[in-house]
Amino acid sequence: MASKSLAIREDVYRKLSEAKREGESFSDVIEKLLERRGDLLSLWGAWEDGEDVAFIETSVKETRKRPRTGYRNNP
Numbered sequence: 001m002a003s004k005s006l007a008i009r010e011d012v013y014r015k016l017s018e019a020k021r022e023g024e025s026f027s028d029v030i031e032k033l034l035e036r037r038g039d040l041l042s043l044w045g046a047w048e049d050g051e052d053v054a055f056i057e058t059s060v061k062e063t064r065k066r067p068r069t070g071y072r073n074n075p
Contacts, residue, residue, distance in 0.1 A: 008016075020029045 016026055016029050019033070020026065
């Protein structure tokens, strides 16, 4: 199989090296990370404008307005 050389920063190399399991190549690690990322474009337009979207937007806005409380401190 053909290969390519890439120049990466030292900090990125260390992170890839830490993510690499025994027997894995750096290509395996990069491929695994890219697959895990997912394809957000496939979700584009999944929800059409409508009542559901308006309800969710309103709920998120209202939740963001509320003061944050420490859940661990609540009985």
